[in-house]
Amino acid sequence: MTSTGDGREGTGRDGPWWWERRRGAVLDVGLGVASAVECAFEGVPTAREAGVPVWAGVLFGALVGSTLVLRRCRPVAVVLVGIAVTPATMGFLLGVVGLYTLAAYEVSRRVLATLAAMSLAGTFVVTYVQTRGDVEADGTLVIVLSVFMAVALTVPPVLLGLYVGARRRLMESLQERADSLERELSLLADRAEERAEWARQEERTRIAREMHDVVAHRVSLMVVHAAALQAVAAKDPVKAVRNAALVGDMGRQALTELREMLGVLRAPEKQPAVREVSAPAAPEEGPTLGELEALVGQSRAAGMTVEVLVQGEGGGYRPEVEQTAYRVVQEALTNCHKHAPGARVVVRLAHREGEVAMQVENGPCEGEARGADLPSGGNGLLGMRERVVGLGGVFVSGPTDGGGFKVSAVLPAR
Template identity: 80%
Template sequence: MTLTGEERGGAGRDGPLWWWERPREAALDVGLGVVSAAECGYEGIAFARDTGTPPVLGVLLGVLVGGALVARRRWPVAVVVLAIAITPAAMGFLLGVVGLYTLAASEAPRRVTVVLASMSLAGTFVVTYVRTRGDVEGEGFLVVVLSVFMAVALTVPPVLFGLYLGARRRLMESLQERADSLERELSLLADRAEERAEWARTEERTRIAREMHDVVAHRVSLMVVHAAALEAVAVKDPAKAVRNAALVGDMGRQALTELREMLGVLRASSTAPAPARAVVATAGTAEDGPSLGELEALVGQSRAAGMVVAFEVHGEPAGAVAGYAAEVEQTAYRVVQEALTNCHKHAPGARVVVRLAHRAGEVAMQVENGPCDGEAAEPGLPSGGNGLVGMRERVLALGGVFVSGPLDGGGFRVSAVLPGGSGGTATGAGAGTGAAR
């Protein structure tokens, strides 16, 4: 019979003898077996005398029967059946009591426990009645009462106690399983939370890197172009050199202003509660970032640096009062800004066309440069090689479409289409910006 917990012992182990989980269980069962064997051996002397057999055989039988209590955890049903079988010999009281307790506490079917307990009760009653009837003459009622008392006392308490301990053990095992399951779930939730936190940190680092590039790359590129022009005309045209120097100073101040604004947002996000940091940082850069209304000034800066740039606007924005979502306007601005920066780096002297088109529910932008002027020298600006990738990621993050590639007649084109959204409402996750092409 298979048991569980303390009463089960090592029933799941292989081998005919070693069914205990802990040494103290083995010591307890062996001790009970020794006491039971001594009791049955002593009672076997009387049994041998009543049956006319040699006392040695009675003692040997009693020792063998009583020693079976050692196997109570492994075979509780067999121990109880053996106790019931030797009830007529008036031996094995400890064997019967402990065997019934073990059977009731085990996971044996309850009907088996009830049947064997009833048989033990009936057997004890009959044996007690037969043995005491001759000793108490004329007191039949007293004999019955005494027999019932002995049968109940030797059967009901161990069964009830075993049922109680078995139910308690199963309850504790169930609670332990629930606790283990809850611990596993909590561990899984903690792992997932850590994964989400790591993902959020990675996204935040990527976003910060892109924002820093947006702020620095375009301004610094124009500053380098103006510095080169300043160097070229410093001697020949001092007035133009002064204007170029002023432009360099203005762009440097603008770059510093944008950097201060971004650092302020980052400080605010670092002091905010952990769940709100990404929201604060994203919201700050989206609401405080550039808009479509600043594209004219952006194009003007490139013109001031000597680039031939045409700016075309087609259509009217849907819901002109509300405008587009802040993320949409910022992304559109950054795409044009990065494309112009690439033109300064890789297409010096080329004619550039910037187109902005307002359509139903979306806004499209296109920056196209023609073939490079062979006489113009490249400014030697460094390139990270990730500009197009960054622009694509920014556009796709808002559910837009991004296309770029060389033109057949020479030159390069960058196109993007963004869903318009509604004013002040985000249409997607906070997007990053591109690095140099």
């Protein structure tokens, strides 16, 4: 049931029968009692004029007036009762409150106009008849007085009901929009939290890849050199000293890169709130393809046979493209140290129009060459694939027909 908009509507329902609120039931019962008392008093002269017992007029008036209790569930019926008893000059409160309630309800405007016109006409006729019989005046004054009484008892309650109903509908619309906005804000907050979590996860993954590339490659070379140092320490002291120096250089380089990475992680205490939900930051400035020859030189110093083939001229690549290309070659060389010690390795780098391609291929292990028992976490190929695909490139890896292994990647230049 729609509320009449006179301050009694609510979100919860705690009233009996057709009332939404308990205070609405109390108000309607009070109005019904007042209307019953009024109609009962007005029923006394009506009964005398009709020649019926007074108690019958009082009872009839009380029953008529008490129908106002039904104004919320049966507003049309209440107005019809008020119109019906208009000739008996009773039901003033019943007619006024009934018309107000009918106008405040969301009923058909045609029904409202019809009932309001009937009430207006009934009040005009009754007032005209009574005034013409009681007052000795000209017809114009009687008509004006009758019109005034009819309009005063009909138009104000209808206009007030229309205003209250329109205001209630406006408030309901505003409340609905506020609820909708609150739901949208809640959804946006949930999405922002999801994006923040996704951004944090992406950042952790990126940092983990960087840590893996730095530590795995440098430490792998250190282990290879340490194994060589152990093998030649007694036979060739000069080579042992050279290997020891290489191990120290590798350790210092690894520490330097780790310090740089940890420096990136030391973010300021106060960051803008928007940054937390934005996409992961681009990789910090790191190694470039210009340092590829030095990277290959470290593997050669560890005893690996590495051939580098470069096609075309590079330059002008984005920092993340250069860093990813470098890391792919670095991780591929690390895997060669781990899984194919003593094998011949070929590094191919091709600068093409709009892209850069790289390939690291190793042949089968020669003779009885053995590695330094380097552990493998199984994350190298996965990390390379994530890096390349994240930049919109293509990554392929797998064994070759000759018994070796090949890693290939193509990165878009822009």
